[in-house]
Amino acid sequence: MTESLLPVDAYLVASLPEVWFAAVMFALGMYVVLDGFDFGIGMLYATRTTEHEREAFLSAFGPVWDANEVWLIAFATMLLAAFPRVYSALLADHNLLAIGFVFALLFRGLGPELREQRDDERWERYCDYAFVGGSAAAPLLFGVLAGRWAFDVATLSLPALLTGVDLVAVSIVTGAAFLAAKSDPDVASELRGYGTAATLVYLGGTVALLASVVATDAGGAAEAIRSPPAAAVVALSIAAGLGGIGLARRGAYRAWLASALTLPALLSALIALLLYPTIYPPTGLSVRGAVVSPLALNLVTVLGFPVLLLVLWYFKYLYGVFSGPVDAEGYGG
Amino acid sequence: MGSRVNLLNSFEPKTGRMLPSTLFSGVDPGWVALLSPELASRAQFGWTISVHIIFASLSIGLAPFMIYFTWKDVRTDDERFARLRSFWVQVFAVGFVMGTVTGIPMSFQFGTNFPQFSTVAGELIGGPLAFEAKMAFFLEAVFLGVLLYGRERVRDGTYVLSSVLVGVGAWLSGFWILIVNAWMQTPRGYEMVTRNGMEVARLTDPSAAFLTPRMPWMYVHMINASLIAVALLVAGVSAYIVWKTRESEAWNTALKLAVVILLVTAPMQAVHGDAYARHVEDTQPQKFAAMEAHYETDEADLHLLAFPREVDALTDPRAENLVTVSLPRVGSFLASGGDFGAEVTGLNEYEENPPVALVFWSFRAMVGLGFLFIALALWGGYLIYDGRLTDSDRYLKAMVAASPLGYAALLTGWYVTEIGRQPWVIQGELRTGEAVSSTLTGAEATLTLAAFVVVYVGLVATALYVLKWLIQDELRALGADEPSGDRWRGPLPEVSDDD
Numbered sequence: 001m002t003e004s005l006l007p008v009d010a011y012l013v014a015s016l017p018e019v020w021f022a023a024v025m026f027a028l029g030m031y032v033v034l035d036g037f038d039f040g041i042g043m044l045y046a047t048r049t050t051e052h053e054r055e056a057f058l059s060a061f062g063p064v065w066d067a068n069e070v071w072l073i074a075f076a077t078m079l080l081a082a083f084p085r086v087y088s089a090l091l092a093d094h095n096l097l098a099i100g101f102v103f104a105l106l107f108r109g110l111g112p113e114l115r116e117q118r119d120d121e122r123w124e125r126y127c128d129y130a131f132v133g134g135s136a137a138a139p140l141l142f143g144v145l146a147g148r149w150a151f152d153v154a155t156l157s158l159p160a161l162l163t164g165v166d167l168v169a170v171s172i173v174t175g176a177a178f179l180a181a182k183s184d185p186d187v188a189s190e191l192r193g194y195g196t197a198a199t200l201v202y203l204g205g206t207v208a209l210l211a212s213v214v215a216t217d218a219g220g221a222a223e224a225i226r227s228p229p230a231a232a233v234v235a236l237s238i239a240a241g242l243g244g245i246g247l248a249r250r251g252a253y254r255a256w257l258a259s260a261l262t263l264p265a266l267l268s269a270l271i272a273l274l275l276y277p278t279i280y281p282p283t284g285l286s287v288r289g290a291v292v293s294p295l296a297l298n299l300v301t302v303l304g305f306p307v308l309l310l311v312l313w314y315f316k317y318l319y320g321v322f323s324g325p326v327d328a329e330g331y332g333g
Numbered sequence: 334m335g336s337r338v339n340l341l342n343s344f345e346p347k348t349g350r351m352l353p354s355t356l357f358s359g360v361d362p363g364w365v366a367l368l369s370p371e372l373a374s375r376a377q378f379g380w381t382i383s384v385h386i387i388f389a390s391l392s393i394g395l396a397p398f399m400i401y402f403t404w405k406d407v408r409t410d411d412e413r414f415a416r417l418r419s420f421w422v423q424v425f426a427v428g429f430v431m432g433t434v435t436g437i438p439m440s441f442q443f444g445t446n447f448p449q450f451s452t453v454a455g456e457l458i459g460g461p462l463a464f465e466a467k468m469a470f471f472l473e474a475v476f477l478g479v480l481l482y483g484r485e486r487v488r489d490g491t492y493v494l495s496s497v498l499v500g501v502g503a504w505l506s507g508f509w510i511l512i513v514n515a516w517m518q519t520p521r522g523y524e525m526v527t528r529n530g531m532e533v534a535r536l537t538d539p540s541a542a543f544l545t546p547r548m549p550w551m552y553v554h555m556i557n558a559s560l561i562a563v564a565l566l567v568a569g570v571s572a573y574i575v576w577k578t579r580e581s582e583a584w585n586t587a588l589k590l591a592v593v594i595l596l597v598t599a600p601m602q603a604v605h606g607d608a609y610a611r612h613v614e615d616t617q618p619q620k621f622a623a624m625e626a627h628y629e630t631d632e633a634d635l636h637l638l639a640f641p642r643e644v645d646a647l648t649d650p651r652a653e654n655l656v657t658v659s660l661p662r663v664g665s666f667l668a669s670g671g672d673f674g675a676e677v678t679g680l681n682e683y684e685e686n687p688p689v690a691l692v693f694w695s696f697r698a699m700v701g702l703g704f705l706f707i708a709l710a711l712w713g714g715y716l717i718y719d720g721r722l723t724d725s726d727r728y729l730k731a732m733v734a735a736s737p738l739g740y741a742a743l744l745t746g747w748y749v750t751e752i753g754r755q756p757w758v759i760q761g762e763l764r765t766g767e768a769v770s771s772t773l774t775g776a777e778a779t780l781t782l783a784a785f786v787v788v789y790v791g792l793v794a795t796a797l798y799v800l801k802w803l804i805q806d807e808l809r810a811l812g813a814d815e816p817s818g819d820r821w822r823g824p825l826p827e828v829s830d831d832d
Binding site: 098 | 426427429430431433434435436437438440441443444445446448449451452454455456457458459460462463464465466467468470471472474475476477478479481482483485486487529533535536537539770772773777780781784788792795799802803
């Protein structure tokens with residue numbers, strides 16, 4: 001039945017494999033942007049000293065983190081659906097990193113959920129450790145994994161570690177901006193300080209990362225870094241980072257948030273640019289070499305893309321419901 | 334594959350008996366005995382999915398309760414339903430978070446431990462898994478956010494709709510994941526082609542690949558099993574609270590509702606399961622033979638009850654080791670759909686067999702529990718008819734005791750399905766041993782297995798504590814005597830005073 005509706009031997013459009021590479025990277029970007037600020041909230045949570053402030057941060061985190069985390073599953077399953085060999089190799093070759101990362105996510109997710117189940121100081125402290133520790137470890141391990149993937153390097157190498165540090169730093173930037181836009185002025189100005197420092201670490205880290213990749217030609221990415229698109233992405237990142245610091249200083253927190261969120265999106269775009277047309281540098285596998293057959297890709301396109309649009313609408317709705325300031329009691333009525 | 338010991342060698346070919354001495358391979362000369370990557374990977378996947386499926390089926394089974402309580406609460410402003418909604422939405426939320434955090438490692442293990450499976454089957458399983466994420470998980474996660482935190486921020490209708498969408502998400506998630514599992518049992522709609530020097534499955538017919546013969550059987554059986562497990566859980570919690578408080582209208586209502594659902598679902602599972610077993614005999618005769626420990630190809634008796642005659646029968650359930658209550662040749666009658674003389678293929682026909690003992694005893698445990706649930710449902714139905722449901726101490730205690738048994742049945746049922754498919758991961762196409770990562774070392778695999786065992790044991794214990802705290806909060810709110818710590822073991826809860 002379906003065969004007559006879908007071409008079996010040809011892609012719906014000739015560039016469909018490239019479209020899917022872009023779609024997978026888009027899902028990765030959504031994950032890094034959205035769960036990134038969740039990680040940032042988790043790390044900045046460690047700076048709060050009163051129960052009231054902690055609960056306010058948890059109120060901002062509560063309604064959205066789980067939906068944000070689903071982008072990871074979307075990324076992973078889209079990668080499996082379109083490029084199964086890359087999915088297999090990426091996870092099999094980095095299995096301890098990958099499993100360490102999912103454990104970090106586990107503790108990050110359970111900490112806040114379990115914390116509210118019991119009014120006991122020691123219990124709450126353990127849950128807080130899980131939340132903060134998981135929120136810091138997850139972006140670090142995920143970044144190292146991404147660095148190993150993109151640059152074909154060992155875990156304990158400058159490019160991998162710098163990618164990890166970059167992801168931690170950019171998560172703090174977006175977390176601080178997200179919270180600043182929802183907090184009272186005193187807390188917001190404190191967050192501005194953390195956000196500014198993290199932005200500088202992030203920009204410095206990115207420059208160091210690119211320099212180390214160019215110096216060693218890790219993953220054969222040196223040439224791609226010198227290409228105009230990659231240079232443009234780096235320039236935009238610097239502009240967004242420094243611009244964000246300026247906006248934060250003027251107290252324009254919502255504008256700061258908008259510019260901060262472009263940073264992890266640009267980081268994902270940079271990774272995509274450095275990879276393409278290769279998709280798995282450790283084996284030199286290309287997008288065209290790894291992609292599934294036309295019928296399978298056509299099917300996931302026709303059934304999957306409309307749903308992806310629907311999903312974007314869900315998020316618009318979710319963030320619409322939970323917009324505006326938040327305090328320890330949650331979002332006001 | 335190198336020097337790794339194939340797990341299949343751990344089982345005696347032909348009989349499928351487990352040989353404990355060969356379970357370990359690559360034994361370190363020192364004091365550490367490492368599991369083979371294959372055995373560790375299988376144990377890890379089996380263990381993690383056993384925990385995950387408890388929470389996944391909790392979402393599926395609890396969804397209708399939650400929708401009903403939410404709808405009644407919003408529509409009627411009846412205090413009973415406000416209480417029930419609040420309690421069960423909290424249980425749902427904790428279960429959902431547990432399901433998310435235990436579910437992500439599942440899909441990752443397709444890559445970290447079984448990359449050959451992902452590579453071979455990627456075209457067939459990747460689509461359904463991606464649809465599960467996009468159509469089901471997002472729906473569930475987004476609208477659960479609204480359901481948990483948005484009572485004051487959305488209209489009543491939207492609020493009820495959110496609970497419905499969360500439920501739809503849970504049921505859709507089961508739909509897509511079972512498409513994948515059903516394909517592994519009865520693969521269709523593909524051809525094997527060589528790509529980059531490797532034999533992989535290429536999708537040729539999407540409708541055949543998605544709607545495989547097993548899919549409808551599995552979906553109905555699993556949804557119904559989840560409803561039974563949750564009905565028993567709800568009944569058990571309700572019975573406990575009714576027993577402690579003696580007069581809680583809300584929990585009387587919940588108990589009655591759970592028993593009514595059980596009255597429908599428990600008998601249905603038996604009728605459906607019987608037909609399902611016939612379908613398994615048609616499509617996976619080896620699994621069916623393992624379920625019955627049927628070795629010789631001939632007429633099959635039906636063992637209604639089986640008890641080990643000696644300890645050996647636990648690992649090798651052959652007729653001579655068992656005391657059985659059997660119906661002669663009824664096995665043939667059932668398998669063939671009406672012929673007492675029909676031949677049923679025996680295990681001796683196969684080169685390699687699954688571990689028969691695990692499949693045989695799991696199947697018996699599941700079926701036995703299923704009949705127990707029917708008895709409990711009928712007993713409850715009679716008490717409702719007699720107007721004594723909440724007065725019968727004996728029934729209340731029985732339901733408290735039965736509250737975890739739905740999950741025991743669900744898990745043993747899945748053991749039959751998954752262990753019974755061995756040595757295949759994709760029936761007739763790819764062996765489990767061939768699916769395991771070739772770069773994984775025994776040390777890595779053992780390390781991650783140990784970590785998963787420790788963390789997931791902690792997780793299950795935590796989930797049980799949370800349920801206990803919620804129940805104690807509820808008892809406190811109902812003004813019942815604070816239950817003392819000696820009734821339930823563990824640290825005393827410290828309940829806040831503001832509720």
